Amino acid sequence: MERCDDMSTVNLLKDQLVEERKSFIVVKGRQKNQLKCEADSIAGCVSQRACVYCGARVVLNPVTDAIHLVHGPIGCASYTWDIRGSLSSGSELYRNSFSTDLKENDVIFGSEKKLARAIDELVEKYNAGLVFVYSTCVVGVIGDDLEAVCRAAAKKHGIEVIPVQSSGFIGNKSAGYRAACDALLRLIELPAGKLPGRTAGSGGRSVNYLGDFNLAGEAWIITNYLKSMGVDVNVVFTGDATHQSLKKAATASLNIMQCAGSMAYLARRMEELYGIPYLKVSFLGLEDTSASLRKIAAAFKDPEMMRRAEELIARETAGVRPVIEQYREKLRGKKAAIYVGGGFKAISLVKQFREIGIDVVMVGTQTGREEEYQTLHDIADDGTVILDDANPSELEKFMLEKGAHLLVGGVKERPLAYKLGVAFIDHNHDRKHPLSGFVGAINFAREVYSTVCSPVWKYTRGMGGVLHAQE
Amino acid sequence: MLDCTPKEIKERSGGVINPAKTCQPIGAMYAALGIRNCLPHSHGSQGCCAYHRSHLTRHFREPIMATTSSFTEGASVFGGGGNLKTAIKNVFAIYNPDVMAIHTTCLSETIGDDIPTIIKSAEIPEGKLVIHANTPSYQGSHVTGFSNMTKAMVSYLAEATSETKKEQVNIIPGFVNPGDMREIKRLVTKMSIKFIMFPDTSGVLDSPMTGKFVMYPGGGARVEEIRDSGNSMLTVALGAYASSDAAHLLERKCNVPAMTLKTPIGIKATDEFLMTLRGKFVREVPYALEEERGQLVDAMIDLHHQFHGKKVAIFGDPDIVIGLTEFVLSLGMRPVHVLTGTPGGTLGGPQDIFEKEITEMLAKAGIEGRVKAAGDLFELHQWIKNDPVDLLIGNTYGKYIARAEDIPLVRVGFPILDRGMHHYMPIVGYRGAMRLVEMISNALLDRRERDAADEDVELVM
Ligand code: SF4
Ligand code: SF4
Numbered sequence: 001m002e003r004c005d006d007m008s009t010v011n012l013l014k015d016q017l018v019e020e021r022k023s024f025i026v027v028k029g030r031q032k033n034q035l036k037c038e039a040d041s042i043a044g045c046v047s048q049r050a051c052v053y054c055g056a057r058v059v060l061n062p063v064t065d066a067i068h069l070v071h072g073p074i075g076c077a078s079y080t081w082d083i084r085g086s087l088s089s090g091s092e093l094y095r096n097s098f099s100t101d102l103k104e105n106d107v108i109f110g111s112e113k114k115l116a117r118a119i120d121e122l123v124e125k126y127n128a129g130l131v132f133v134y135s136t137c138v139v140g141v142i143g144d145d146l147e148a149v150c151r152a153a154a155k156k157h158g159i160e161v162i163p164v165q166s167s168g169f170i171g172n173k174s175a176g177y178r179a180a181c182d183a184l185l186r187l188i189e190l191p192a193g194k195l196p197g198r199t200a201g202s203g204g205r206s207v208n209y210l211g212d213f214n215l216a217g218e219a220w221i222i223t224n225y226l227k228s229m230g231v232d233v234n235v236v237f238t239g240d241a242t243h244q245s246l247k248k249a250a251t252a253s254l255n256i257m258q259c260a261g262s263m264a265y266l267a268r269r270m271e272e273l274y275g276i277p278y279l280k281v282s283f284l285g286l287e288d289t290s291a292s293l294r295k296i297a298a299a300f301k302d303p304e305m306m307r308r309a310e311e312l313i314a315r316e317t318a319g320v321r322p323v324i325e326q327y328r329e330k331l332r333g334k335k336a337a338i339y340v341g342g343g344f345k346a347i348s349l350v351k352q353f354r355e356i357g358i359d360v361v362m363v364g365t366q367t368g369r370e371e372e373y374q375t376l377h378d379i380a381d382d383g384t385v386i387l388d389d390a391n392p393s394e395l396e397k398f399m400l401e402k403g404a405h406l407l408v409g410g411v412k413e414r415p416l417a418y419k420l421g422v423a424f425i426d427h428n429h430d431r432k433h434p435l436s437g438f439v440g441a442i443n444f445a446r447e448v449y450s451t452v453c454s455p456v457w458k459y460t461r462g463m464g465g466v467l468h469a470q471e
Numbered sequence: 472m473l474d475c476t477p478k479e480i481k482e483r484s485g486g487v488i489n490p491a492k493t494c495q496p497i498g499a500m501y502a503a504l505g506i507r508n509c510l511p512h513s514h515g516s517q518g519c520c521a522y523h524r525s526h527l528t529r530h531f532r533e534p535i536m537a538t539t540s541s542f543t544e545g546a547s548v549f550g551g552g553g554n555l556k557t558a559i560k561n562v563f564a565i566y567n568p569d570v571m572a573i574h575t576t577c578l579s580e581t582i583g584d585d586i587p588t589i590i591k592s593a594e595i596p597e598g599k600l601v602i603h604a605n606t607p608s609y610q611g612s613h614v615t616g617f618s619n620m621t622k623a624m625v626s627y628l629a630e631a632t633s634e635t636k637k638e639q640v641n642i643i644p645g646f647v648n649p650g651d652m653r654e655i656k657r658l659v660t661k662m663s664i665k666f667i668m669f670p671d672t673s674g675v676l677d678s679p680m681t682g683k684f685v686m687y688p689g690g691g692a693r694v695e696e697i698r699d700s701g702n703s704m705l706t707v708a709l710g711a712y713a714s715s716d717a718a719h720l721l722e723r724k725c726n727v728p729a730m731t732l733k734t735p736i737g738i739k740a741t742d743e744f745l746m747t748l749r750g751k752f753v754r755e756v757p758y759a760l761e762e763e764r765g766q767l768v769d770a771m772i773d774l775h776h777q778f779h780g781k782k783v784a785i786f787g788d789p790d791i792v793i794g795l796t797e798f799v800l801s802l803g804m805r806p807v808h809v810l811t812g813t814p815g816g817t818l819g820g821p822q823d824i825f826e827k828e829i830t831e832m833l834a835k836a837g838i839e840g841r842v843k844a845a846g847d848l849f850e851l852h853q854w855i856k857n858d859p860v861d862l863l864i865g866n867t868y869g870k871y872i873a874r875a876e877d878i879p880l881v882r883v884g885f886p887i888l889d890r891g892m893h894h895y896m897p898i899v900g901y902r903g904a905m906r907l908v909e910m911i912s913n914a915l916l917d918r919r920e921r922d923a924a925d926e927d928v929e930l931v932m
Contacts, residue, residue, distance in 0.1 A: 043540045043554040044512075044561030051518020073577045073608035074487060075494025079522035081868070092473045095871075096849075100486040103609045107581055118485030125477060137516050137578040138609075141547055168518040169542045169578065392534070396684050411525050415534045421682045460682060 026386050051168030053136055055176020059262050062086035062213045062238040067128045069098040071115055072136030086213045089240050112144050119153040130243035131161045140167025162186055181266040188249045204253035206232040211259030214239025218436035222283050229308045250274040256281045261342040283436040284348035316438035327445035328357040337362040337404040343372025356445045361402035364390045392416055406452050421460040423451040474875035478856040488849035491786050492812030494608030495616030496574050497523040500537055502620035503572035505670020507691035510568035511537040515576025530886040531676045531894050538562055551579050552589045559593040573603040580607035602627040612813040614712045614788050617646045621717040629701040631725035636704035639665040645710030645734050645790050649673040654897035661760050664752050667696045701725030705751050710734040710790030711824050734790045735899045737798025763901040774912050784808035786865040787884035789825040800836050807840040808854045814845040879914040
């Protein structure tokens with residue numbers, strides 16, 4: 001199917017959408033159409049979509065004590081040097097940038113030797129027990145035998161050297177998530193003795209928490225909640241994870257999974273291989289956080305745990321509600337537009353905005369899946385524009401038409417929103433405050449407030465009184 | 472601990488740790504944005520393009536528009552010709568730019584796509600232009616990419632149409648911020664000389680808030696101007712690495728004499744720039760500029776005691792670092808570690824300009840220092856561990872070293888991802904030099920006061 005990617009079609013016809021794009025947009029309550037999604041981009045479009053390597057790096061990068069070696073020309077490594085705000089409680093090794101920096105000769109004559117040298121030098125320097133070697137497009141084409149080099153290096157140094165098959169052109173970001181999960185699966189050891197039972201209730205009280213990258217310390221917040229319910233977090237995939245903690249992932253009795261986009265495959269595989277069941281959760285907003293904690297307690301079929309969960313929910317909610325109420329007052333009547341990467345996040349955000357009294361007038365994702373769009377459609381208000389993989393002219397059109405005061409998006413949407421005179425918050429990897437759990441709900445409200453209600457928007461009208469955007 | 476760098480220095484041959492450069496295409500993309508109504512196009516997988524756009528967005532805090540050929544597995548086996556042809560068609564149909572500026576990526580270079588042939592067989596609408604530059608990242612750096620795209624502007628667009636050369640100068644500003652380009656234009660305007668600047672990202676990447684999103688914000692060098700550059704009587708290339716190649720190509724192609732000067736950072740380089748213009752175009756330097764110069768000198772004198780003997784490490788892009796090194800020397804500082812990630816010479820040009828120039832400057836000043844091209848920040852950090860400095864000057868990535876060694880960092884160069892305003896505010900010209908004086912002085916004094924015991928805190932400094 002041919003189509004244009006998110007940022008396409010700017011000059012396109014302000015009031016008339018490109019025919020091809022129509023099937024990617026629905027207005028709740030108006031059409032019956034299924035939204036098209038999950039398609040590839042075509043050549044010649046302003047594509048926002050990232051590559052396989054990007055997806056793999058996002059998932060693996062938070063592993064703090066690993067050497068993340070990017071095998072390729074310099075750029076791929078430069079652009080991913082410490083751009084994600086995953087926090088560590090120990091090693092900071094993952095915040096360095098390692099590249100084989102391929103040169104012309106390497107491309108012509110092969111780069112296996114250089115890679116082997118790089119691994120040797122890095123292992124000697126940093127004394128690490130784990131190396132991830134990411135392949136990039138060029139390596140995919142010149143056909144280096146990554147497996148062989150990694151195997152030899154692992155043997156030589158007595159550590160784990162794991163190739164990540166992330167050549168950019170073999171798919172999109174989702175393929176990268178999968179490549180990362182495959183790499184993680186290679187790390188996990190079969191526990192001695194018997195596997196943890198197939199039901200969460202039988203015996204152990206420990207869970208793996210999948211799909212939290214510990215941005216701004218979010219995984220720690222959730223880990224603490226669980227602890228106060230009597231649940232131990234065995235390891236987080238992959239926020240603040242270490243080589244050793246990942247290895248013993250198979251000892252947990254339940255997987256809870258937040259970011260389904262990147263982690264569903266891993267959860268399924270762990271169920272198949274180790275008999276660990278999984279639960280979908282979300283810790284964004286009061287509603288989702290409370291529901292998820294209850295769901296976890298229910299999975300363990302333990303009344304005491306449920307009691308403690310209720311206690312935690314009651315205590316935290318009591319602290320948070322009044323603050324949220326204050327913001328609600330101030331934000332009354334404001335309207336938000338959402339444009340984020342995955343569907344899971346979009347769904348949570350719609351609920352979160354409702355909690356702080358803001359109407360969502362437009363919601364879109366880059367890579368949302370069909371069932372997620374169904375959910376979005378179910379929870380959205382009538383008249384909400386729902387779109388897949390939007391481009392700037394569409395974002396502009398709907399934000400202005402619907403009178404949005406705020407856009408939630410990623411790096412590339414921020415300047416766009418500002419040019420339109422619309423407030424902005426980053427709900428991606430550039431976030432600076434934890435947005436998860438109960439405290440995250442307050443941070444979220446505060447962040448929304450501080451941008452939407454900033455006085456700077458008052459000056460967006462030019463001196464001649466000509467519009468610059470809304471008042 | 473954030474500091475993972477061991478002090479002991481060992482020979483390395485397996486690649487880079489903490490790079491002081493990035494890849495060619497991002498430089499090409501930036502240069503292409505300096506043509507009016509131009510859409511850069513990345514010929515390769517979509518990932519590269521997404522990274523380049525995000526990175527530029529973080530530095531300029533502006534929307535960055537660029538398209539991609541969106542390679543898939545098929546393209547990487549059979550070549551990307553089909554993708555590029557489709558892309559050309561779509562770009563003009565959907566985005567309607569005046570110019571489409573194609574740069575390659577490692578992938579399309581490795582596959583060996585022949586871009587000119589593909590362009591020739593593509594459908595290009597009447598009156599529209601497609602230009603291209605080869606930008607393999609396994610050579611050079613982002614600066615090389617900038618240079619290559621600037622060269623493409625000359626090879627595709629510049630023409631010598633008049634018998635006699637016009638009294639106008641071509642200025643190739645190099646890989647600097649739009650604020651710097653504006654400042655260079657202001658200086659030349661003050662000299663009352665007609666000029667053509669290309670690329671020129673002012674008005675594109677420092678465009679005002681208008682309440683509208685426009686794909687092509689209206690700034691940038693016009694195609695007719697770049698064409699007419701073939702009729703100018705002189706090209707001044709600011710910066711050997713980013714600008715020289717294009718100037719020399721223009722000399723060969725259209726017989727326009729080329730002169731390479733330093734990026735006008737600091738008093739000496741700005742003097743040279745203006746004196747060159749004065750000499751070639753027989754103009755007086757107007758009082759306004761004399762006044763600015765005088766103010767700069769005044770500031771340097773007022774504050775010189777703060778600078779004298781202070782040890783400084785400088786890293787970044789070669790043209791910028793050469794200018795900065797010269798300027799801190801004129802302030803009495805001691806640049807003991809000077810490094811760029813960009814390799815040695817210019818492609819096809821003279822080799823090792825960077826190391827040679829800096830070494831000469833240091834020798835003249837009687838300073839022993841370490842100088843390296845194609846270095847990385849791991850190495851710079853090791854140098855600093857072995858021979859500490861009072862100040863670090865470089866881009867955002869210097870913050871790890873600054874923190875680990877507890878030294879102040881003055882942010883200059885590309886990219887700056889963690890502070891705002893820099894792309895508006897020039898570092899070139901006399902005013903830019905005054906800004907550098909202010910930044911360096913404040914950084915040193917803030918540090919001194921932070922560390923001072925109560926009794927040593929002074930009101931007047
Ligand atoms: S593949 Fe090449 S062009 Fe693409 S990001 Fe990596 S270094 Fe840059
Ligand atoms: S070369 Fe491939 S892996 Fe590297 S950034 Fe580009 S698309 Fe991604």
